[in-house]
Amino acid sequence: MSKSKISKLSRLGLIKVITKRLGAIHKGSKETTKDLYAYHPNALARELHPSVQHLIVKEIKPFSNDMKSFILAPDPELGTERLAWFSAGNYLSIAAEIQGKVFKRPYSIASSPADTLEGFYMITVKRVDGGIVSQYILDNWQVGQKVTASAPLGDFTYERLRDASTVIGIAGGSGITPFRSLAKAIYEGDESCSLVLLYGSRTLADAAFSDEISEMAAKCDKIKLVNVLSNEEKEGCESGFITADLIKKYAPAGDYSIFMCGPQAMYNFADKEIEKLGIRRKFVRHELFGEYFHPERNADYGGNIEDTFTLTVTIAGVTTKIPCNANTTLLRAMEDAGLNPPSDCRSGRCGWCHSQLLSGDVYVPASVDGRRMADKIYGYIHPCCTFPLSDLAIDVPPMPKEH
Numbered sequence: 001m002s003k004s005k006i007s008k009l010s011r012l013g014l015i016k017v018i019t020k021r022l023g024a025i026h027k028g029s030k031e032t033t034k035d036l037y038a039y040h041p042n043a044l045a046r047e048l049h050p051s052v053q054h055l056i057v058k059e060i061k062p063f064s065n066d067m068k069s070f071i072l073a074p075d076p077e078l079g080t081e082r083l084a085w086f087s088a089g090n091y092l093s094i095a096a097e098i099q100g101k102v103f104k105r106p107y108s109i110a111s112s113p114a115d116t117l118e119g120f121y122m123i124t125v126k127r128v129d130g131g132i133v134s135q136y137i138l139d140n141w142q143v144g145q146k147v148t149a150s151a152p153l154g155d156f157t158y159e160r161l162r163d164a165s166t167v168i169g170i171a172g173g174s175g176i177t178p179f180r181s182l183a184k185a186i187y188e189g190d191e192s193c194s195l196v197l198l199y200g201s202r203t204l205a206d207a208a209f210s211d212e213i214s215e216m217a218a219k220c221d222k223i224k225l226v227n228v229l230s231n232e233e234k235e236g237c238e239s240g241f242i243t244a245d246l247i248k249k250y251a252p253a254g255d256y257s258i259f260m261c262g263p264q265a266m267y268n269f270a271d272k273e274i275e276k277l278g279i280r281r282k283f284v285r286h287e288l289f290g291e292y293f294h295p296e297r298n299a300d301y302g303g304n305i306e307d308t309f310t311l312t313v314t315i316a317g318v319t320t321k322i323p324c325n326a327n328t329t330l331l332r333a334m335e336d337a338g339l340n341p342p343s344d345c346r347s348g349r350c351g352w353c354h355s356q357l358l359s360g361d362v363y364v365p366a367s368v369d370g371r372r373m374a375d376k377i378y379g380y381i382h383p384c385c386t387f388p389l390s391d392l393a394i395d396v397p398p399m400p401k402e403h
């Protein structure tokens with residue numbers, strides 16, 4: 001197909017073509033969809049990667065009013081008998097219906113993979129200033145709450161072939177959760193790497209899971225925890241911020257990987273420090289989930305943050321016009337308008353919100369621009385990390401059933 005034909009092919013058009021071709025294949029082979037689904041590999045794939053998991057809150061463990069852990073078990077009443085397996089570092093995309101609108105947010109799984117066999121995941125939610133979903137969960141979820149979640153997703157996981165055998169973890173705030181999972185997986189013998197965790201908090205009292213990880217570290221020489229406190233001095237802890245010198249102090253001789261998870265401000269600081277270390281790019285990994293705020297702080301931003309534009313959205317053939325502020329991602333504007341767009345990672349990584357830009361100008365911050373070259377050539381964007389610079393028209397894939 002020529003470039004011009006491809007660029008004119010809408011997502012809906014593509015779905016129609018695929019449906020037509022599948023129909024022809026089934027007719028020709030006399031196979032029914034049901035038969036194909038019954039194949040063992042397909043059944044196994046569905047169990048490992050279910051499109052949706054129905055969960056129920058079994059227990060709530062509060063750290064404070066602003067941070068709580070939720071123990072989530074399968075909800076057989078709604079058809080989830082067992083939890084999908086995962087690797088330490090994966091996240092769940094949780095859907096919350098708030099005032100008739102569906103919002104989805106990614107939360108790292110803080111429990112270990114072995115806990116899944118015991119029948120539970122744990123996620124930890126911290127209140128975010130201006131955050132709709134964290135606020136709603138912390139103030140409303142009770143034991144017995146039904147929860148709709150995705151399968152475990154994401155690539156913030158240890159890979160022996162890619163990563164060095166020692167991981168230096170840099171955590172801030174609720175960014176501790178994937179490291180709590182990794183530390184427990186190492187402790188339980190399910191991960192082969194060593195973990196040196198540099199955990200930045202204002203005070204030791206703010207450092208959730210610190211006691212628990214310290215206990216594991218005391219019994220397992222593959223885990224080391226260093227609390228780095230910015231607002232107090234405490235014996236046995238480092239003071240200040242996570243600098244290149246501090247990383248060097250605790251890094252092993254030879255190669256090591258750096259995994260970072262925390263707020264955007266932490267990345268802005270830590271990225272510059274890590275640059276000074278001159279380590280290979282493949283050894284530096286970020287967990288980027290979460291909303292991108294303040295595009296105007298980037299030197300290459302060419303818009304006016306005060307502007308409001310008209311966003312013309314087509315989802316499954318239905319077109320709607322909605323307002324979108326210059327400082328709001330297209331995804332957030334669609335959610336605020338109750339359009340229920342697809343999303344999982346919210347950081348340009350999973351591709352789930354991949355949409356066609358039909359007209360208008362956009363700004364995509366380089367650090368969350370996960371588009372391939374073909375996406376840029378043929379005009380595709382990820383609305384989760386795209387900001388408007390003019391009135392826009394986009395074609396969005398419909399939310400798949402059961403997602």
Ligand code: FES
Nearest residue numbers: 344346350351384
């Ligand atoms: S939600 Fe993952 S790329 Fe947009």
